Amino acid sequence: MSRKRVLITGAAGFLGSHLCDRFIKAGYHVIGMDNLITGDLKNIEHLFPLEQFEFYNHDVTKFIHVPGELDYILHFASPASPIDYLKIPIQTLKVGAMGTHNCLGLARAKKARILVASTSEIYGDPLVHPQTEEYWGNVNPVGPRGVYDEAKRYMESITMAYHTFHQVETRIIRIFNTYGPRMRLNDGRALPAFIGQALRGEDLTVFGDGSQTRSFCYVDDLVEGIYRLLMSDYAQPVNIGNPVEITLKDFAEEVLKLTGSSVKIVYRPLPVDDPKQRKPNITKAKEILGWEPKVDRAEGLKNTYEYFKSLPPDEWFKQPKTFESK
Incomplete structure (x- = not known):
């Protein structure tokens, strides 16, 4: 019997690479696609020898051609960290708009089911807490974060337009803060930033007074939620995240305790439109998918720290990528 075929965009990124692993393990033929603007081939190089894996170095904002049948498409191509989308705002908007349009067109042509990766950023700086899928959000479309927030909202x-007008089978996931091995130490998000600073012996930088909250979900849990949503019959958005909330100040202290570092916590001004609270309501995920996170933060943090610590020390000091904005 021939294997089912799945296309994963953003395949060389943090989440995309873990999804490639998950679908390979489940017996699929996986087609990875990435233009490597923020992804890294090191994340998927272990898959290249496998006959059930192939890779296309391609920008999804351009026409996508994949020969043969496709059963599923997972659209995860997008800059995901503030450092990236503030440096490449045009590409961020294009991949959310044109890239999604191209993926949906491919899904329609191949009669494939498609899951798109939205995020909690569609809620902006929320006025409702915790955030349910029915909340429409509080987003500044012309602020510095608007390029990412609005790209996801357009996505x-x-x-949904392709679902209702063209009857394409679609799924929408709203991802809350996720972490784990293969994150980039220099991507600007709190967890890798804190661990990177601790490894380099630098003071940990907390923005604002540290009272803003986040809810961190370990990557293995997230991937399981994605898989269950793809295989479900539910077409409306679903939050996938860990509802255990923590302030960034307390989180920085957890990282210091984990790493045994003696550096201090220093405070800097809060960036514009930075969300004050993040906590998913996961009632739908529990009821529709039978999903909830299993990995607690202590275990997930330990796994992630061990991964970062195992990297060559020059990776600890590596500067963020530079980009040419188009």
């Missing part, structure tokens, strides 16, 4: 809109 959801065009996906």
Whole structure:
């Protein structure tokens, strides 16, 4: 019997690479696609010898051609960290708009089911807490974060339009803060930033007074939620995240305790439009998918720290990528 075929965009990124592993393990033929603007081939190089894996170095904002049948598409191509999308705002908007349009067109042509990766950023700086899928959000479309927030909101809109107008089988996931091995130490998000600073012996930088909250979900849990949503019959957005909430100040102290570092916590001004609270309501995920996170933060943090610590020390000091904005 021939293997089912799945296309994963953003395959060389943090989440995309873990999804490639998950679908290979489940017996699929996986087609990875990435233009490597923020992804890294090191994340998937272990898959290259496998006959059930192939890779296309391609920008999804351009026409996508994949020969043969496709059963599923997972659209995870997008800059995901503030450092990236503030440096490449145009590409961020294009991959959310044109890239999603191209993936949906491919899904329609191949009669494939498609899952698109939205995020909690569609809620902006929320006025409702915790955030349910029915909340429409509080987003500044012309602020510095607007390029990412609105790209994801447009992604959801065009996906639902293809579902209702073209009867494409679509799924929409709203991902809350996720962490684990293969994150980039220099991507600007709190967890890798804190661990990177601790490894380099630098003071940990907390923005604002540290009272803003985040809810961190370990990557293995997230991937399981994605898989269950893809295989479900539910077309409306679903939050996938860990509802255990922590302030960034307390989180920085957890990292210091884990790493045994003697550096201090220093405070800097809060960036514009930085969300004050993040906590998913996961009632739908529990009821529809039978999903909830299993890995507690202590275990997930330990795994992630061990991964970062195992990297060559020059990776600890590596500067963020530079980009040419188009």
